[in-house]
Amino acid sequence: MLSLTPQDVRMGQVLASKEAVISALADWLEQDGNVAPGYGAGMLAREAQTSTYLGQGIAIPHGIQACRHLVKKTGIKALHLPEGVDWGEGEKAYLVLGIAAGSDEHLELLRRLARALGRDDLAERVRQARHSDDILRLLRVDEGEEAPLLEWRAETIRTGLKATALDELQRAAADLLRTNEQELAALQSPLHLGQGWWLSQTVTEGKPRMALVTTMAEGEHHGQPVRALLALAVSGNGHKRLLVQLADWLVAGKGAELAALAGEALQRALTRGPVAPGEQALTANQRVVTVRNHQGLHARPGAMLVQLARQFEAEIRVRNLDGDGHEVNAKSLMKLIGLGVRPGHQLLFTANGADADEALTQLQAAIHEGLGEELVPVTAETGTVHRVQDIAANTQVHGVGASPGIAIGPVYVETPVTFDYADMACNAEAERERLNSALEQADRELAEAAAEAAAPQARDILAMHRELLSDPALLEGAGARLRRGASAPAAWWAEIDAAATEQAASANALLAERAADIRDIGRRVMAILCNTPLPSPPDTPYVWVAEDTGPSEVVNMNAERVLGLVTAGGGPSSHSAILARTLGIPALVAMGGAVMGLKTGTPVILDGEAGTLHVAPAPEVLARARAQQARERQLAEQAWAQRHQPAVTRDGHRLEVGANLGDTAATAAAVEAGAEGVGLLRTECVFMGRSRAPDVSQQLAEYQAAFAALKGRPLVARTLDVGGDKPLSWWPAPREDNPFLGVRGIRLCRQQPELLETQLRALLTAAGDQPVRIMFPMVADWAEWRFARELFERVQADIHAPNVQVGMMVEVPSAALHAPQFAKEADFFSIGTNDLTQYTLAADRGNGALAALSDGLHPAVLKLIAMTVDAAHAEGKWVGICGELGSDLQALPLLLGLGVDEVSVSPGRIPMVKARVRECNLARCRALAGRALAARDARAVRALVETSS
Structure with missing residues (x-):
């Protein structure tokens, strides 16, 4: 049996932190020959599994079972910390006992320590102790004369009270105890035992009594949670058994x-x-349900679950x-999403209230039915998900177009790798x-890939991945x-998974899509740590189908073999989608889990413009698609040949591109x-x-290179536009719930105007006598x-650039x-149609579910x-379009009809945009625009354009 002596107390x-305390205890145990090197890691691992905070300022860290072989002899060491150390969840530890036990010898010690928790002001008395003997006296439990044992009795327990304030619980407990005035006064000084449990105790000359009350909704008292109150009227030590039994739950972190x-x-x-870990002992008010939604409980099914939960009073x-085990309110969408529920994860629901049973039954049924989504079975062997039914032959599946073009060929379905x-x-x-x-090997690989990448966007993304490392x-x-x-792999992947899950739960879809970057770099390192090669695609041309693709995968793929890209998840603004557009690869995203059920080799037609995937097409459908693909290829070749000619309509109106x-x-x-x-x-x-921040000379070099390449053509430069999904590592900004409605763009520059002034000075100086806007x-x-x-104007007064205009973006309705x-x-004016659209329609432009x-x-x-x-x-001023709408060939006639003077598009789209303008007649475009302004919705507008073509 473990025992504590004065020599075992310092x-x-x-000490500054919980980790430092545990390290000091582990070193002491090792020096005294109790444990071998490495036991400290086991103590920290135990702390990661469940907090060892016992209550009343006492913590009892000990090793995990896997490290018991490192225990040489049973021992215990105690550190007295009068200033306290944060032990998590708002608790402070003033006495920490490090335990080395080769079997379950420590359990009896925990029970004996738990008996001491009934002492009034134990934490304060421990903190103020001056000698080791003081500590031993405080922790010693006098046996004394046996009093009648108190038992947990149903008639003295009330659960699910609507009260959340501690004083309300005290009044309810006092009613159950049937206290007199003297006893009631003593009950007014409750002690926090830990994890939201409180103890009020008074001495009685009569029969010992107990009362236990719990809340329906968690409250707070002096910064500590309030979940339950145990009130005792005691005589002798007959109540100690109750405290021991309660302490067992608190020691287990439950x-x-x-x-x-x-x-x-x-x-x-x-x-x-x-219940010991791994045991299944559900009570009547609990249910365990397995989630089989393809992407787990993301926003849409999560919202349905929360709406259902809110219909009940319970x-x-x-x-x-299968997550970190913490419990949340099922009626809060943000809390629910924060659990990071993925396919195959099990959820434990607990309900309290009059309609609790009905609530649990309906919640369980709703999850079993998929919450409005198709279900996928989870295989125990791999933990991966597969579609319940295959997509039928000659079926068209809809997704979100991320990169235009038609791709025809067999699919290669990349199944998730298991480490x-x-x-x-x-x-x-x-x-x-x-x-x-x-990490070093992964960094070298990324550096090599960046050196070989042709697209600037690819190099930028790979550089960002190196920063993540x-x-x-x-x-x-x-x-x-x-x-x-x-x-090493468990530590690395746990951090990657936590970071990616937090990112994916962002209320902003553009930021949520960046979770793919985190998992991408995580998989690269895991492949090295586990000596597991990542999937290798075929040597023949294929349409790539994946759950989601990491940007580095897109960068490293063989563009000559990849005909098209299809992802079950992701969004049109993800880095993978951006790279696909840059590389000219047709792409579809947000297709859903159905595509993962396709068999490798299945022929498909991918239409990135229409956002469709035609699976195993009939011969006549395939023939039409090939004919359309040939026509588009011919038109593209003609447009390229005429790319340097101006974009002039048939009736002589010119649009700058x-x-x-x-x-x-x-x-x-x-x-x-x-x-x-x-x-x-x-x-x-x-x-x-x-x-x-780059100085003037560094910016000058960048801008001068652009002016030199333009050879007198105008340059429209947007000043620094960060914030939203583009933070700067050297300019830390506070977290915002909705960064796209927060401090970004000119708002951010107003906080540090010297940055904008430096940029303006560099731009005007670099321009010389060339046109700069x-x-x-x-x-x-x-x-x-x-x-x-x-x-x-202040900067221009110094520099006097001869050919400059100053304008503004029109991105918000105001x-x-x-x-x-x-x-x-x-x-x-330059109209940023991407932002203008999302702000006007309150529809996040990166959310695939809102693409329509x-x-x-x-x-x-x-x-x-x-x-x-x-x-x-x-006022005689000109207007340009610099958003994605300028690249939309259907939109061009309407932009011409509305009087737009210039469009700015990605370089790869310039030839086709010019070619489309040459097909138009300005008078007809104006008439078409007039009808479009009176249309009901975007679908009706597109139908107008289709019929007028």
Whole structure:
């Protein structure tokens, strides 16, 4: 049996963290010959599994079962910490006992310590102790004269009270105790035992009594949670058994689970004790359900589940048994999504209230039915998901078009790779070296891939992935897991999974899509750690089908063999989709789990423009598709041959066509593709990938290279536009619930105007006598415009650039509605239709589920464009389009009819945009635009364009 002596207690210790305390205890145990090296990692691993905070300022860290072989002899060491150390969940530990036990010897010690928790103000008395003997006296339990034993009795337990304040629970408990005034006064000083459990105790001359009350909804008292209150009227030590039984639950870290039980279930649980890990012992108010939705509980099915839960009065809690185990309110969508529920995960629902049973029955049925989505079975062998039924032959499946074009060929279905590794290891230093070696190898591979990548976007994304490899948050988190005894792959993947899950749960779809980047770099390192090759595609041309594709996979793929790209998840603004457009590969995203059931080799027709995938097409369908593909190829060849000719309609109206660039190095290629200038230079490319803000000379070099390649053609430069999904590592910003409605664009520059001033100085200096057009992003208010304009005028007064215009982006409805006022000062407007559409329709442009709504041809968006054009032309100013709408061949006749003067598109689309303009007649376009403005929705507008062609 373990025992504590004065020599085993060190008083007055000052340590900075829980990890430091555990490390000190492990070193002490090792020095005294109790344990072998590596036991400290097992203690940290135990802490990661469940908190060892016992209550009343006492914690009892001990090793996991896998490290018991490191125990040489039973021992215990105690550190007295008068200043306290944060032990998680708002608890402070003032006395920490490190335990080394080769079997279950420590359990009896835990029970004996738990008996001490009934002492009033134990935590404060421990904190103020001066000698080791003081500690031993505080922890000693006097046997004394046996009093009648108190038992958990159903009539003295009330559960699911609507009260959440501690004083309300005290009144309810006092009623159950039937206290007199003297006893009631003593009950007013409750002690927090931990995990939301409180103890009120008074001495009685009569018969010992107990009362237990729990809340329906968790409250708070002095910063600590309130879940339950145990009130005792005691005489002698007959109540100690109750405290021991309760302490068993708290030691197991199951206080919240216990408080959620109702009536007799709570009585039985307290008498029985906590269920050991791995056992299945559900009470009447609990259900376990397996999630079989293809993408787990993401926003859409999660919202349906929450709406159903809210129909019941019962309090409903849920935990992901395959996640980190914490419990949340099932009526909160953000809490539910935060559980990171994936296919095959099990959910434990607990309900308390009059309609609890009905709530659980309906929730279970709803999940079994799929919450509005098709279900997929989960295979126990791999944990991967497969479609219940195959897609029938000659069937057209709809998704979201991410890159235009037609691809015809057999599919290659990339199944998720499974990594096999041990969860735990006892040599933390060796595992750290192993992880560092894998990170270094992955960095070398990424550097080599970036050097070989032709597309600037690919190089930028690979550079960002290299930054992820050295991200301090990932490395610190993995390091902490290694110290707790995790193996290198387990520590790394746990951090990757947590970061990606948090990212995917972002309310902003564009940010959520960046989870693919995190998992992509995570898989690369895991493949090295586990010596497991990533999937290898066939040597013949194919249409690539995957759950989701990481950007580095797209960069490294053989573009000559990949005919098209199809992903079950993702979105049109993911990095993979952007790269597919850059490389000219037709792509579909957000197709759903059905496509993962396709057999490799199945022939398909992918139409990136229409957003469709035709599976195993009939011969006549295949023939029509091949004919259409041949026509499009011929038209593309003709457009390329005429790319340097101006875009002039049949009746002589000219539309300028410029290039959208995210990298100054791409300027020459854009000119070669037929660009008449740069209509949008996203200058944040100059600011990203650096450790600090670029100075004037660094920016000058970038901008001068672009002006040199343009040879007198105009350059429209958008000033620094970060925020939203484009944070700067050297410019930390506070987290925003909705960053696209937060501090971004010109709003961000107003916080540090010296950055904008430096950029303006570099742009005007670099231009010399060449035409430069400077525009400010995200202007929504007159004060923002005046700030930017006045700053420009101060810089221009110094430099005197001879050929400069200054304008603004029209990206929010307020800018379009206020365009007549802005047009009096701005030299031009450039309409960012991507943002203007999402802000007008309240539809996130990156959300595949809203693709049909988030259409720039919606009449409301077209009206805002028309207002902007009319206001500008009334003042003799010009208007450009720099969003994706300018590349939409269906939209071009309407933009011409609305009076747009210029469009700016990706370089690869310039020849086709010019060719489409040459097919148009301005008079007919104006008539068509008039009808479109009166249409009901975007679908009706597109139908108008179709019938008029």
